[in-house]
Amino acid sequence: MWEYTDKVKEHFLNPRNAGELEDANAVGEVGSMACGDALKLTLKVDDAGKIEDAKFQTFGCASAIASASALTELLKGKSLKEAEKITNQEIADYLGGLPKEKMHCSVLGRQALEAALADYKGEPQKEQEGEIVCECFGVTDIEIEKAIRENNLSSVEEVTNYTKAGGGCENCHDTIRELIAKVREEERPVTRPKLSNIRKIRMIEETLERDIRPSLQHDGGDIELVDVIGNRVLVATRGACAVCKASELTLTNFVETKLREMVWPELVVEEVKE
Amino acid sequence: MKTIYMDNNATTQVAPEVLEAMLPFLRDQYGNPSSAYTFGGQVAKKIRHAREQVADLLGASSEEITFTSCGSESDNTAIMSALHTGKDKMHIVTSRVEHPAVKVLCGHLAKEGYRITEIPVDREGRLNMDRYKESLTPDTALVSLMWANNETGVIFPVEEAARMARDRDILFHTDAVQAVGKIPIDLQNSTIDMLSISGHKLHAPKGVGVLYIRKGTKFTPFLIGGHQERGRRGGTENTASIVAMGKACELAAAHMEEENTRVKKMRDKLEKELLARVPKSRVNGAVEERLPNTSNISFEFIEGEAILLLMDEFGICASSGSACTSGSLQPSHVLRAMGIPFTMAHGSIRFSLSIYNTEKEIDFVVDKMPPIIEKLRGFSPFWKPAGQACASDAS
Numbered sequence A: 001m002w003e004y005t006d007k008v009k010e011h012f013l014n015p016r017n018a019g020e021l022e023d024a025n026a027v028g029e030v031g032s033m034a035c036g037d038a039l040k041l042t043l044k045v046d047d048a049g050k051i052e053d054a055k056f057q058t059f060g061c062a063s064a065i066a067s068a069s070a071l072t073e074l075l076k077g078k079s080l081k082e083a084e085k086i087t088n089q090e091i092a093d094y095l096g097g098l099p100k101e102k103m104h105c106s107v108l109g110r111q112a113l114e115a116a117l118a119d120y121k122g123e124p125q126k127e128q129e130g131e132i133v134c135e136c137f138g139v140t141d142i143e144i145e146k147a148i149r150e151n152n153l154s155s156v157e158e159v160t161n162y163t164k165a166g167g168g169c170e171n172c173h174d175t176i177r178e179l180i181a182k183v184r185e186e187e188r189p190v191t192r193p194k195l196s197n198i199r200k201i202r203m204i205e206e207t208l209e210r211d212i213r214p215s216l217q218h219d220g221g222d223i224e225l226v227d228v229i230g231n232r233v234l235v236a237t238r239g240a241c242a243v244c245k246a247s248e249l250t251l252t253n254f255v256e257t258k259l260r261e262m263v264w265p266e267l268v269v270e271e272v273k274e
Numbered sequence B: 001m002k003t004i005y006m007d008n009n010a011t012t013q014v015a016p017e018v019l020e021a022m023l024p025f026l027r028d029q030y031g032n033p034s035s036a037y038t039f040g041g042q043v044a045k046k047i048r049h050a051r052e053q054v055a056d057l058l059g060a061s062s063e064e065i066t067f068t069s070c071g072s073e074s075d076n077t078a079i080m081s082a083l084h085t086g087k088d089k090m091h092i093v094t095s096r097v098e099h100p101a102v103k104v105l106c107g108h109l110a111k112e113g114y115r116i117t118e119i120p121v122d123r124e125g126r127l128n129m130d131r132y133k134e135s136l137t138p139d140t141a142l143v144s145l146m147w148a149n150n151e152t153g154v155i156f157p158v159e160e161a162a163r164m165a166r167d168r169d170i171l172f173h174t175d176a177v178q179a180v181g182k183i184p185i186d187l188q189n190s191t192i193d194m195l196s197i198s199g200h201k202l203h204a205p206k207g208v209g210v211l212y213i214r215k216g217t218k219f220t221p222f223l224i225g226g227h228q229e230r231g232r233r234g235g236t237e238n239t240a241s242i243v244a245m246g247k248a249c250e251l252a253a254a255h256m257e258e259e260n261t262r263v264k265k266m267r268d269k270l271e272k273e274l275l276a277r278v279p280k281s282r283v284n285g286a287v288e289e290r291l292p293n294t295s296n297i298s299f300e301f302i303e304g305e306a307i308l309l310l311m312d313e314f315g316i317c318a319s320s321g322s323a324c325t326s327g328s329l330q331p332s333h334v335l336r337a338m339g340i341p342f343t344m345a346h347g348s349i350r351f352s353l354s355i356y357n358t359e360k361e362i363d364f365v366v367d368k369m370p371p372i373i374e375k376l377r378g379f380s381p382f383w384k385p386a387g388q389a390c391a392s393d394a395s
Helices: A006-013 A061-073 A080-086 A086-094 A099-122 A140-152 A156-163 A173-187 A197-218 A247-262 B016-025 B039-059 B073-087 B099-109 B129-133 B158-166 B238-279 B304-314 B333-337 B359-378
Strands: A026-032 A035-043 A051-059 A132-134 A221-229 A233-239 A268-271 B067-068 B091-095 B115-119 B142-147 B170-173 B194-198 B211-213 B282-283 B293-299 B348-353
Touching: A006 A061, A006 B304, A026 A099, A035 A061, A035 A099, A035 A156, A051 A061, A061 A086, A061 A099, A061 B304, A080 A197, A086 A099, A086 A140, A099 A132, A099 A140, A099 A156, A132 A173, A140 A156, A140 A173, A140 B073, A156 A173, A197 A221, A197 A247, A221 A247, A233 A247, A247 A268, B039 B067, B039 B238, B067 B073, B073 B099, B073 B142, B073 B170, B073 B194, B073 B211, B091 B099, B099 B115, B099 B142, B115 B129, B129 B158, B142 B158, B158 B170, B158 B359, B238 B282, B238 B359, B304 B348, B304 B359
Parallel strands: A233 A268, B091 B115, B091 B142, B142 B170, B170 B194
Antiparallel strands: A026 A035, A035 A051, A221 A233, B067 B211, B194 B211, B282 B293, B293 B348
16 A cells, blocks of 8 residues: 555545636646546636636546645646746645655646646647657657656656656666666756755665665675765665675775765765774 | 455455464464474374365365465475476466466566466456467476466366366466365366465465475475475474464365355345446456456546545455556556456456455445445546546547
């Protein structure tokens, strides 16, 4: 069973603004039944460019329904300019967070919003932008790149969680890896926003769990996060690593490189002996 | 809130008689059955008795019964033993709808160079017997086919399939985890070489399984260690659970008729009422060739996880083949193998009953389900209240 926040549960059980606006002047439809979730957003925008009312129809799981409900709540009373800026992360945050495998539900909300705003401006419905990368779920390279950029994604698994791409036959995993590398390359010159300490620690933990510990454990070793002080990451080695002469090398060459790549370029890994 | 448990293909309640039988072995009778003194020997005697109880349910003899830790261990043991004893044979025949214990293991074996043939099923989930027959080659080390499917309850003709394998000197294993206790099984009159059972699917606790190995079948152990289970499975016996497994098998034999009459009647009523009260719903899987306790129903245009969570509000427990419940992004491999359209697969709910369900519970569920489906369809973009659903997207 998924661990949903109380807010997700509450919005799922009592969805706000479910239905279809008869007098909508902005309509966005995204997703499909084949993909497992779909969302139709109808908005009523007044002459001053303010969103007077918003309603949704959803085919999807509890978090898809809650995300759509949250989106309509976020939209009501906002100007079009403000609405344009709503990100998928804001939808997730409104609900107190979503399980990472369910982030695509918030992305679906953001996509429906984009489609509705384009519809309002009278922009032609773009049938498909870019090239399909994931055949199973019909996800394009442009959508994938956007998700990578906006959510700072760094692995195929994360891309799947956010866009569903790669969640089926897995044939496109290499292409997704190339897209991640491409976006990373673009981003390099741009200065990164400052990381909050909490976010930094969380990212370090996630990277350790996902990318580092499994490889070490594969060789009979392990590592444990002891503390993070500024950019110093204090770790203790376990198992085979604790008695391995080359463990220092592993720490700098593998652990530190990985953490710098995934979290923050100035991190320094230090071993604490107990 | 009372729990209405209709997910017995996932796990079952430990029968009160089973709990009673196993408790002494968690309390005073903690002796090691391998010990020389009476305090241990009396436990060994109980294990012998449990072995006979299991054998009786299967129409086997007790030396053909090996206790394991779960159904997955039994499946792994059977498949790996067949490959070890099959010398240079590099081919395995299985089906597209197997439990992960078989399916995922075969996927790993494929990476090690084994050739795997997955026999397809038809729209009703029935095995394609022509394709099965064609797939058997001199290089085939093993056939592993489930007896009954966990998601749809569809029963495969494993006895017939086993005869065809025997004619070609190919070992035959069946994952009978869902079948044992629900339909009669008589191994002495079959040519099945190995068969897996899981305790917790038939009212014994989790953590105990059985592998039946026909007398004379070449065998290599999976778990290597002590002399326990006559060298077929190392490790000190899980005495309490083994005793429980024996008792559960004895009870299953006693309840077999009830399972196929009262439970079947409740299942049929549940199914009939839901199909009648909920438009655009259908049963997945061959209606006749099916376990008496299982009903897999698709409710079109809505998604299974959302249905389950609304059912949960009433304490009703069931499963879904939707993508969102599985943690993957695609609906169940079983429904996909059957060619069930996505529009149907995402909204599939599996009810699986046991002798502990009551008519009253069926009435309750029949009463609660239609409004749940209606609520979700109420804000589904694909559902048109007039009844003529828009299926423009039903690819």
